[in-house]
Amino acid sequence: MTGVLRDAIYAVRKAQLRFERRRLDYGRETRDRADRLAAVLPASAAELRAYEREYDDLEWFHERYADRVDAIHEAGVATDTTHWRDGVTLYVVCRALEVETAVETGILFGSFDAHILAAMAENGGGTLHSLDLPGGPPGPFEYGHLIPDRCRDRWELHLGDAREVLPELLATVGPVDLFLHDSDHRLPHMRFEYETALPRISPGGVLASHDVRLSELFDQFTAEHGLPARTVCDTGIAGVPPWESPD
Ligand SMILES: C[S@@+](CC[C@H](N)C(=O)[O-])C[C@H]1O[C@@H](n2cnc3c(N)ncnc32)[C@H](O)[C@@H]1O
Numbered sequence: 001m002t003g004v005l006r007d008a009i010y011a012v013r014k015a016q017l018r019f020e021r022r023r024l025d026y027g028r029e030t031r032d033r034a035d036r037l038a039a040v041l042p043a044s045a046a047e048l049r050a051y052e053r054e055y056d057d058l059e060w061f062h063e064r065y066a067d068r069v070d071a072i073h074e075a076g077v078a079t080d081t082t083h084w085r086d087g088v089t090l091y092v093v094c095r096a097l098e099v100e101t102a103v104e105t106g107i108l109f110g111s112f113d114a115h116i117l118a119a120m121a122e123n124g125g126g127t128l129h130s131l132d133l134p135g136g137p138p139g140p141f142e143y144g145h146l147i148p149d150r151c152r153d154r155w156e157l158h159l160g161d162a163r164e165v166l167p168e169l170l171a172t173v174g175p176v177d178l179f180l181h182d183s184d185h186r187l188p189h190m191r192f193e194y195e196t197a198l199p200r201i202s203p204g205g206v207l208a209s210h211d212v213r214l215s216e217l218f219d220q221f222t223a224e225h226g227l228p229a230r231t232v233c234d235t236g237i238a239g240v241p242p243w244e245s246p247d
Contacts, residue, residue: 033089040238055088072139090235094116105130105183106131107144126154127154167196177205179205201240208236212234
């Protein structure tokens, strides 16, 4: 397939996704979050709801996060990069699993990074390795602008194309409890990241992906590998059973 054709297909899928998002009942997605996650995580829906309430009450986080969201909106460089609902899903997952090591591709302003790191701060431990292309986000911002200062010492920034950098990064940081894809959503790249990450995820860990409603890929991939998976809002979460180490 040529790059031009692939990009055209991707543009059509993005348009379809925008349409589907308008139809999606996000209130219901949010209400069902705990039940859906309980189907793939070693935690009950009641425990997961408790983490949702904890997130709602996380004053130190919301104050700083809201200020930084405002700064981005005031600069006029983005209006929809804050992913509140999907951020809560990642917060809950990281609290429930007490995630120690996480790897994320695609940082931009760092909405997910902020939520994962907030959960690590509440857990009292953990490191998030985040990867994005050299350069930076639009406007007068750095990658990860949304991350509150309180969590920054748990954050390791890596620059490079995931195609080149991700395999070595995953091999270097050791088994990860959470891998989150949110970089290039073209299907070959998504599959590359899922395939590269899966053997590096620790038993009982999670393979997560944003924008899974763009295509059937996440559902297909998790079914192919026998991973129990659920989608909440726009994020797919799959539980990972024990694997043989690739080393
Ligand atoms: C949708 S944004 C990420 C949003 C972010 N996760 C958040 O929480 O707000 C996608 C990001 O992926 C990055 N990206 C795209 N292709 C990439 C690649 N091949 N390797 C690494 N990062 C990539 C882009 O530079 C962009 O910052």
